[in-house]
Amino acid sequence: MSLRIYNTLGGQLEEFKPLRDNQVGMYTCGPTVYDFAHIGNYRTFVFQDILRRWLKYRGYTLRHVMNLTDVDDNTIRNSKAAGLSLREYTEKYVDAFQVDRQLLSLEDPEIVVRATDSINDMVKLIQTLVEKGYAYASEGSIYFRVAAFKNYGQLTKIDLSGIRDGARIDADKYDKNNARDFALWKARKEGEPFWETPLGPGRPGWHIECSVMSMKYLGETFDIHSGGVDLIFPHHENEIAQSEAATGKPFVRYWLHAEHLIVNGEKMSKSLGNFYTLRDLLAQGYKPSAIRYLLAAVPYRRHLNFTFEGLHQAQQSIERLRNFRLRLTQESFSAGENKALQDRARAACQAFEDAMDDNLNTAEALGAVFAMVRDANTAMDHGEFRAGDRAAFLDTLERWDRIFAVLEDTDYGELRQFGFAKEAREFVKPKTEAGALEGTGARTMGNGHRIGLQVESLTDEEIERCIAERNEMRRKSNFARADEIRQNLQKAGVILEDSKVGTRWKRK
Numbered sequence: 001m002s003l004r005i006y007n008t009l010g011g012q013l014e015e016f017k018p019l020r021d022n023q024v025g026m027y028t029c030g031p032t033v034y035d036f037a038h039i040g041n042y043r044t045f046v047f048q049d050i051l052r053r054w055l056k057y058r059g060y061t062l063r064h065v066m067n068l069t070d071v072d073d074n075t076i077r078n079s080k081a082a083g084l085s086l087r088e089y090t091e092k093y094v095d096a097f098q099v100d101r102q103l104l105s106l107e108d109p110e111i112v113v114r115a116t117d118s119i120n121d122m123v124k125l126i127q128t129l130v131e132k133g134y135a136y137a138s139e140g141s142i143y144f145r146v147a148a149f150k151n152y153g154q155l156t157k158i159d160l161s162g163i164r165d166g167a168r169i170d171a172d173k174y175d176k177n178n179a180r181d182f183a184l185w186k187a188r189k190e191g192e193p194f195w196e197t198p199l200g201p202g203r204p205g206w207h208i209e210c211s212v213m214s215m216k217y218l219g220e221t222f223d224i225h226s227g228g229v230d231l232i233f234p235h236h237e238n239e240i241a242q243s244e245a246a247t248g249k250p251f252v253r254y255w256l257h258a259e260h261l262i263v264n265g266e267k268m269s270k271s272l273g274n275f276y277t278l279r280d281l282l283a284q285g286y287k288p289s290a291i292r293y294l295l296a297a298v299p300y301r302r303h304l305n306f307t308f309e310g311l312h313q314a315q316q317s318i319e320r321l322r323n324f325r326l327r328l329t330q331e332s333f334s335a336g337e338n339k340a341l342q343d344r345a346r347a348a349c350q351a352f353e354d355a356m357d358d359n360l361n362t363a364e365a366l367g368a369v370f371a372m373v374r375d376a377n378t379a380m381d382h383g384e385f386r387a388g389d390r391a392a393f394l395d396t397l398e399r400w401d402r403i404f405a406v407l408e409d410t411d412y413g414e415l416r417q418f419g420f421a422k423e424a425r426e427f428v429k430p431k432t433e434a435g436a437l438e439g440t441g442a443r444t445m446g447n448g449h450r451i452g453l454q455v456e457s458l459t460d461e462e463i464e465r466c467i468a469e470r471n472e473m474r475r476k477s478n479f480a481r482a483d484e485i486r487q488n489l490q491k492a493g494v495i496l497e498d499s500k501v502g503t504r505w506k507r508k
């Protein structure tokens with residue numbers, strides 16, 4: 001089966017065929033770095049990560065460009081309020097975004113570019129649009145003349161008849177009912193950052209930034225452009241108009257858009273008190289891997305209803321997979337092979353691949369692997385699993401994890417690495433085990449869930465030291481002390497698993 005994706009441009013599922021052999025040019029609209037990104041933003045970024053991983057899995061060589069919008073209405077407003085230069089103000093959020101990305105195991109795009117580093121290229125494109133009659137100046141600003149571009153509205157399917165020629169809008173964001181000539185270049189305003197350019201002093205509008213940065217690195221026509229559904233209008237519609245008017249060529253071949261994330265069935269908003277950045281969730285003790293899993297688990301064109309219940313389930317699902325892999329590698333099985341079981345592992349792999357080829361149906365891809373885990377666990381319990389079967393199951397797990405990236409337990413180490421030591425100490429326990437910890441630091445969350453916390457966590461080195469001491473005690477046949485150490489570790493949330501090859505440990 002070949003990859004089929006839903007193209008917003010044609011409004012249907014289409015077979016994906018890149019412009020050049022197995023090379024894919026992809027542009028994703030990055031964050032506007034005026035605040036910490038919220039989980040709705042990360043829903044889109046996780047989807048784009050899954051997309052890029054799947055393209056690579058299918059053997060494509062990827063050139064993925066992501067921009068950082070560090071000049072627009074929002075960044076200017078906030079930097080002014082903070083009394084900082086645009087660069088100083090946005091730097092903090094660029095750094096935070098990078099840290100968040102690593103915590104969520106988002107792969108780095110091949111090229112990440114700041115809008116303010118491409119101002120000259122924006123000026124050139126605007127000059128071309130003026131020369132070709134698609135743009136005009138008014139009071140120091142330059143506007144795109146929507147009526148001059150006959151294909152305007154092709155992505156959004158909007159009716160242009162209501163648009164009054166020459167009516168203009170200066171804001172970067174507006175709705176379809178306000179479709180009108182939009183600003184490519186905004187005249188200098190008192191107290192705002194500006195660039196001295198052949199267009200006059202001013203700064204670029206938001207939409208021109210992405211047209212310029214995408215074509216600069218990917219060419220005038222490229223394969224994939226993606227973002228959240230809220231970007232379809234006006235941002236992407238305007239990108240198409242600017243780019244195609246300037247080059248006379250099709251701009252993008254496949255447009256992919258991720259649906260909204262809602263929280264407990266409601267639109268996320270600060271006024272409803274259900275607005276969460278990634279950092280808000282970390283502060284409440286949730287693991288980055290569980291957040292990634294939850295954001296990835298719902299296919300990107302469906303609304304994702306984010307709940308804390310869902311986060312708990314995500315954490316449990318990950319544990320189940322990790323425990324299965326541990327069992328697969330640590331438990332001793334009788335020699336030989338069970339061909340039927342190996343076929344089961346390969347069939348699961350096939351089902352996972354088919355699901356991903358079907359417009360990245362992550363829910364089915366997860367289902368395929370969990371069904372396999374259930375069957376394998378049953379076979380192990382009944383003594384039907386053979387040592388020679390390990391490889392087939394490990395192979396399917398490894399392939400699956402190339403996309404989902406949650407099997408390695410990196411949360412604790414990475415949180416500490418990035419300065420979230422407190423958060424790492426206070427991981428929320430999966431709900432099923434919360435009862436055992438009641439009275440030892442359980443707390444009630446805003447949404448009513450009662451959640452137990454690990455009272456104490458040890459560093460990796462401390463754990464290794466305890467295990468070494470326990471081994472020493474066992475060698476000396478001091479089993480009482482060895483047992484005590486094991487129990488103490490367990491209280492601190494560390495589980496030991498003894499096997500022929502030594503003692504492995506993991507955090508609960």
Ligand SMILES: [Zn+2]
Binds near residue numbers: 030235
């Ligand atoms: Zn963009």
